[in-house]
Amino acid sequence: MTRLLVALLTVLVLAAPAAAGPPRQADLEAEIVCPTCKTTLDQSNSPIATRMKAFIRVRIAAGDSAAQIKAQLVDQFGPAVLAEPPKHGFDLLAWLLPLGALALGAVVVGGLAWTWSRRREDEPGAGEDVELDPALEQRVDEELARYEA
Amino acid sequence: MTGRAKTAGQVIAVAAVVGLLALLVWKLAFGNGSGAAGKLAKGEHPTAPAFTLERLDAPGTKLALAHLKGKPVVVNFWASWCIPCKDEAPALQKSYEKYRSRGLVVLGVDAQDFRGDAKRFARRFGVTYPLVYDGHGSTLGKWGVTGFPETFFVDRSGHLVGERIQGGIDTDRNRAAFAEGLRQALASAQ
Numbered sequence: 001m002t003r004l005l006v007a008l009l010t011v012l013v014l015a016a017p018a019a020a021g022p023p024r025q026a027d028l029e030a031e032i033v034c035p036t037c038k039t040t041l042d043q044s045n046s047p048i049a050t051r052m053k054a055f056i057r058v059r060i061a062a063g064d065s066a067a068q069i070k071a072q073l074v075d076q077f078g079p080a081v082l083a084e085p086p087k088h089g090f091d092l093l094a095w096l097l098p099l100g101a102l103a104l105g106a107v108v109v110g111g112l113a114w115t116w117s118r119r120r121e122d123e124p125g126a127g128e129d130v131e132l133d134p135a136l137e138q139r140v141d142e143e144l145a146r147y148e149a
Numbered sequence: 150m151t152g153r154a155k156t157a158g159q160v161i162a163v164a165a166v167v168g169l170l171a172l173l174v175w176k177l178a179f180g181n182g183s184g185a186a187g188k189l190a191k192g193e194h195p196t197a198p199a200f201t202l203e204r205l206d207a208p209g210t211k212l213a214l215a216h217l218k219g220k221p222v223v224v225n226f227w228a229s230w231c232i233p234c235k236d237e238a239p240a241l242q243k244s245y246e247k248y249r250s251r252g253l254v255v256l257g258v259d260a261q262d263f264r265g266d267a268k269r270f271a272r273r274f275g276v277t278y279p280l281v282y283d284g285h286g287s288t289l290g291k292w293g294v295t296g297f298p299e300t301f302f303v304d305r306s307g308h309l310v311g312e313r314i315q316g317g318i319d320t321d322r323n324r325a326a327f328a329e330g331l332r333q334a335l336a337s338a339q
Contacts, residue, residue: 035261035286047230048261055263076263078285 023066028056031084032070035077184293185301186313194310197224197303198291202281205259205267212281214256214303221248221334222303223255225318226289228262229270231297237317238274244318244331245278251335252305254279260297261286302330304337 029042034049041049041056052073059069073081085091132140188195201213214222225241227234245255255278259267264282271280288294292301293313300318302311311330318327 047232048228051230051263051266076284077261078287080285 022063023060023069025053025057025060028060028066028069029053031066031082032056032073033081033083035081040083184291185309186293186295186299189293189301189309189313194304194308196307197222197301197309198288200258200281200283200288200291202258202283202288205257205264205271205280205282206276207279212256212279215307217254217256217303218307219305219339220252220254221305221331221337223253223331223334224258224292224301224303225255225298226258226260226292226294226300227298228260229266230262233317233320234298235270235274237298237319238270238276240317240319242274242276242278244327248331248335253331253335256281258283258288260284260289260294300327300330302334304334305339306337310334310337 026042030040032041032052033039034041034044034046034052036048037044037046041053055073056069059072064072070082079086079091085094087095185195185198197214199213199215201211201215204210204212214224223241223244227238241255241257245253257271257276257278257280259270259280260283262282262284264284267280267282270276283289292299296315298317300314301309304310310333312326314323314326314330316323318324
């Protein structure tokens with residue numbers, strides 16, 4: 001078990017520098033929005049998208065990190081160039097609202113299910129023995145007797 | 150669910166649908182040709198939307214359109230990556246040089262562009278009129294700009310005159326409209 005843990009840690013330590021390596025052009029193109037066509041750069045061949053792709057290529061070659069490249073693009077074009085809104089300040093709402101809506105939906109569905117189950121329990125006769133009409137009961141008995149005979 | 154809760158839910162659902170429909174109708178009725186350009190197209194002469202932007206030709210300083218009140222202004226929205234902007238740049242510079250003595254200001258608003266590219270553009274085409282930088286494109290909506298280049302005329306009282314010119318000012322389609330806009334702006338009283 002200890003050996004397994006050591007091996008796992010070794011793999012993680014060796015993999016860490018690779019994960020923190022130079023940013024990939026394709027990743028950044030999928031995370032940056034073309035300001036004129038409003039699609040990500042990888043979906044656009046507009047003149048400004050082409051220019052921004054070239055800028056990213058040059059900055060990667062210069063050794064900038066993904067965060068640095070994004071910061072430079074935000075400085076030039078504003079935060080709207082980020083395909084994903086930042087996870088702080090007012091923009092955090094874009095992340096929290098869908099989760100809030102999901103939680104609210106779960107509460108509403110749960111409440112409805114609970115109400116419906118309670119209503120079925122409260123319905124007259126639910127869970128009680130039902131008394132049959134004596135004439136009908138006699139007829140059923142006769143039919144059963146005939147069937148068994 | 151009680152009858153009252155069910156009715157309330159239905160009312161909320163219907164209100165939401167009606168609200169969305171109202172938004173759609175509003176967008177269809179007023180969304181197109183929005184901003185100052187939309188009013189200009191209807192024959193109105195709205196006040197030119199205000200802006201204060203950093204200058205490209207004088208780093209570290211800002212220029213407010215309001216400070217140009219009293220002068221006829223040609224506001225030209227452009228970007229260095231826009232081909233027709235390159236074609237019209239010499240004509241704009243020529244107009245500025247010709248009418249500068251009569252108070253004309255040509256103001257280039259470089260939008261959705263890299264600062265460095267815009268400065269190189271200005272050097273390449275020998276632009277000497279003031280240039281401001283709007284990389285975020287924050288002015289475009291208020292003015293109703295839908296593409297580059299677009300040119301507006303502001304008279305001495307700060308109102309838009311002439312017509313919005315979409316595309317290069319020295320094309321066959323736009324040459325007369327540019328001359329007329331320039332004439333109206335220069336002839337205006339404060």
